[in-house]
Amino acid sequence: MTWVVALNTFREAVRDRVLYNLIFFALLMIAAAVLVGQISIGIEHLVIVNLGLTAISIFGLVMAIFIGVGLVYKEIDKRTLYALLARPLRRRQFLVGKYAGLLLTLAVNTALMTLGLAVALFYVSRTFVRSDLSILVAVYFILLKLALVTALALLFSCFSTPMLSTVFTLGLYLAGTFSTDIRSFGEVTESPALGAVTKFLYYLLPNFNNFNAIAAAAYGRQIPLILVAQNTAYAAIYITLVLLAAAAIFSNRDLK
Amino acid sequence: MKQSGRKRNIWAAALGIPLLLAAAYPLQRRIDARVRTVQQEKDELMLRSGRVLKKLSLGYDSLLADIYWTRAVQYYGGKRRDHDPNFELLAPLLDLTTTLDPHLLVAYKFGAIFLAEPPPKGAGRPDLAVNLIRRAIMNNPENWRLWADLGFIYYWDMKDYKKAAEAYMEGSRRPGARDWMKVMAAKIAEEGGSRQTSRFLWDQVYRSTEDPNIRKNAFEHLQSLKAEEDAERLEEFAARFRRRFGRFPASARELVEAGILPGVPLDPAGYSYVLTPDGKAHLNPSSPVTSDVLKPVLPH
Numbered sequence: 001m002t003w004v005v006a007l008n009t010f011r012e013a014v015r016d017r018v019l020y021n022l023i024f025f026a027l028l029m030i031a032a033a034v035l036v037g038q039i040s041i042g043i044e045h046l047v048i049v050n051l052g053l054t055a056i057s058i059f060g061l062v063m064a065i066f067i068g069v070g071l072v073y074k075e076i077d078k079r080t081l082y083a084l085l086a087r088p089l090r091r092r093q094f095l096v097g098k099y100a101g102l103l104l105t106l107a108v109n110t111a112l113m114t115l116g117l118a119v120a121l122f123y124v125s126r127t128f129v130r131s132d133l134s135i136l137v138a139v140y141f142i143l144l145k146l147a148l149v150t151a152l153a154l155l156f157s158c159f160s161t162p163m164l165s166t167v168f169t170l171g172l173y174l175a176g177t178f179s180t181d182i183r184s185f186g187e188v189t190e191s192p193a194l195g196a197v198t199k200f201l202y203y204l205l206p207n208f209n210n211f212n213a214i215a216a217a218a219y220g221r222q223i224p225l226i227l228v229a230q231n232t233a234y235a236a237i238y239i240t241l242v243l244l245a246a247a248a249i250f251s252n253r254d255l256k
Numbered sequence: 257m258k259q260s261g262r263k264r265n266i267w268a269a270a271l272g273i274p275l276l277l278a279a280a281y282p283l284q285r286r287i288d289a290r291v292r293t294v295q296q297e298k299d300e301l302m303l304r305s306g307r308v309l310k311k312l313s314l315g316y317d318s319l320l321a322d323i324y325w326t327r328a329v330q331y332y333g334g335k336r337r338d339h340d341p342n343f344e345l346l347a348p349l350l351d352l353t354t355t356l357d358p359h360l361l362v363a364y365k366f367g368a369i370f371l372a373e374p375p376p377k378g379a380g381r382p383d384l385a386v387n388l389i390r391r392a393i394m395n396n397p398e399n400w401r402l403w404a405d406l407g408f409i410y411y412w413d414m415k416d417y418k419k420a421a422e423a424y425m426e427g428s429r430r431p432g433a434r435d436w437m438k439v440m441a442a443k444i445a446e447e448g449g450s451r452q453t454s455r456f457l458w459d460q461v462y463r464s465t466e467d468p469n470i471r472k473n474a475f476e477h478l479q480s481l482k483a484e485e486d487a488e489r490l491e492e493f494a495a496r497f498r499r500r501f502g503r504f505p506a507s508a509r510e511l512v513e514a515g516i517l518p519g520v521p522l523d524p525a526g527y528s529y530v531l532t533p534d535g536k537a538h539l540n541p542s543s544p545v546t547s548d549v550l551k552p553v554l555p556h
Contacts, residue, residue, distance in 0.1 A: 091261075091265075181330070184334060188329075188330060207284060210284075216294045221294060227290045227294060230290065231287065234280060234287060237283065240272070241273050248266045248270075251262045251266075252262055252265075
């Protein structure tokens with residue numbers, strides 16, 4: 001039943017022309033590939049990788065947040081949830097199904113954008129080198145980040161309106177992105193109390209900085225496999241944690 | 257939904273969330289250790305033009321200046337914490353900050369200190385500090401204290417006593433300037449880089465600043481000057497001892513026993529100085545007093 005919900009969520013996203021963003025991405029890559037070579041020297045590869053990975057990340061984030069915050073709310077608002085829950089489907093199964101559906105949409109979208117990036121890269125470099133493999137790892141890290149953001153958006157959509165959920169998700173995403181700076185701030189001030197608070201926040205907030213490998217990929221730096229495993233485990237732990245909280249909240253919500 | 261299902265979900269969350277957070281903690285520590293090698297952030301400043309940034313700020317240039325100033329402080333603090341002597345982004349960051357807000361005096365004042373301090377405490381670029389303060393003066397011509405800051409950099413960091421005296425004199429002509437600015441100009445012109453002038457200068461800094469970090473720095477310099485003066489005198493007494501006994505004293509106590517000194521001299525932190533067999537005085541390694549001239553030596 002969970003997979004039925006997931007596939008329906010994916011189909012719905014495709015029907016809503018969500019994947020149209022791919023056209024913008026393709027245009028962006030073509031323009032960058034053609035223009036960079038004419039206005040700059042020696043950084044074509046660097047710009048294409050930086051721009052491509054950044055675009056994959058931003059487009060994915062916009063999708064994860066804006067679709068994620070409406071996942072539950074829309075079903076309640078349109079009253080389609082009641083028909084679904086009348087079937088042998090638990091609320092947590094519904095949530096997991098919705099989450100998996102959006103994740104599938106994001107994965108397809110990311111895969112197609114990666115393909116576009118590869119084409120643009122081949123256009124400017126005329127070849128692929130071994131170090132380009134780190135681009136795939138960077139894409140995988142972006143996907144992990146998107147999976148975590150989607151879980152957060154889903155959590156907020158269980159108890160709040162889409163607008164507030166967007167603010168909460170975006171806020172948490174920004175806080176998680178700057179968590180390293182938050183900790184450094186505490187260290188620089190040399191105040192033990194502030195240091196303890198910032199350290200606590202650092203480990204409590206989802207650390208989105210872990211998934212930032214765009215610069216490493218652009219410079220062709222190798223990303224160790226152990227880090228890939230660690231980041232995967234970290235994302236899995238945090239996603240499970242957030243989905244547990246979402247299930248607890250959603251199962252207690254009065255839908256009448 | 258069934259009551260048992262709800263309860264199960266709540267229990268799962270209540271037990272699972274703390275457990276998962278506890279699992280995430282050691283994992284994050286491991287990732288921290290590894291992620292540095294991958295991210296190896298090269299210091300970068302994408303936009304170096306303050307004028308472009310000012311336009312892009314859409315009128316929020318003052319707030320953006322505050323953000324850039326905070327970034328400059330974090331950058332400087334981070335470099336010092338990591339003992340990294342490369343401060344290459346400091347000057348551009350300060351330039352951006354002060355272009356966005358030309359009246360942000362704190363950025364000029366502290367920025368100049370960060371730039372002028374010799375490594376590892378700072379960038380060791382007093383020339384850039386002078387440029388920064390000169391821009392500050394251009395944008396804030398009524399502020400006499402900026403002339404004092406300029407004079408200070410010329411005097412202490414560049415040892416250019418002529419320019420230092422000129423800066424203090426120029427500042428003394430600004431409205432509201434304190435009398436000691438003229439005294440300072442005269443003293444530097446007359447004595448150059450004497451210890452007495454230095455002490456007077458640091459004393460003024462110590463008395464006039466409201467910032468605890470600057471006061472602490474001035475206090476340390478005053479302590480250092482006092483220790484250098486003590487050491488010089490101690491070496492004179494050691495030379496006198498040698499003339500009388502044909503050898504240098506083994507310690508300051510021997511000078512007391514010979515009746516040359518009334519008591520064992522202590523540095524400003526209360527530690528006795530160390531005399532080496534060649535009659536030179538040094539700081540005790542346990543002493544918190546630091547000096548560029550006196551190196552700490554273990555008592556023999």
